[in-house]
Amino acid sequence: MPESGVGSAASGGARLLGLIADLVVAALVTAIFLHPSLQDPVAMQNFNLWSGGVWAVISVISAGFFGFTPGMAAVGIRVARLDGAALVGPLRALVRAALTFVIIPAAVRNADGRSWLDRLTGTVVIRMR
Structure with a gap:
């Protein structure tokens, strides 16, 4: 992998921003x-539970x-x-989503x-641009 630019490992900030965007889409x-x-x-707890499920489905299928x-x-990462x-x-993708939910491994x-x-x-998150 290159040190920088397209194909290099994505930064933690880009990964976090992508996760936040996915959570907003799920909500x-x-x-x-x-x-x-x-x-x-109680309604918010139910809403948050369903949002988490939607996030998991979006993450597993799309990734x-x-x-x-x-x-x-x-x-711009993949x-x-x-x-x-x-x-x-x-x-x-399912294992990645489950481990992301736990937070520490991610x-x-x-x-x-x-x-x-x-x-x-056996994966890596890389920059696309």
Whole structure:
């Protein structure tokens, strides 16, 4: 992998911004079907639970079959397999989403810019532009 530019490991900031964008998209999609009520804690808990589920579906399908989520595309990053296969695949994408939900494996990175979840799934998040 190159040190910088297209094809280099994505920064932690770009990854975080992509995740936040994906969470916003998931909340907006959920809001089409459920009305969030800020004064009702039970309704908000239900809304947040459904938003998390929508985020997981969006993440697994889009990353598994296209290599990026809507948020990742917006910030110019994508997931690639280290073995050179074209698709990340739904199983690896599911593991990535589950580990992202736990937060720690996604947040801890090593010197080459790969997080624990990248190392466990044989993937790397790279810059597209």
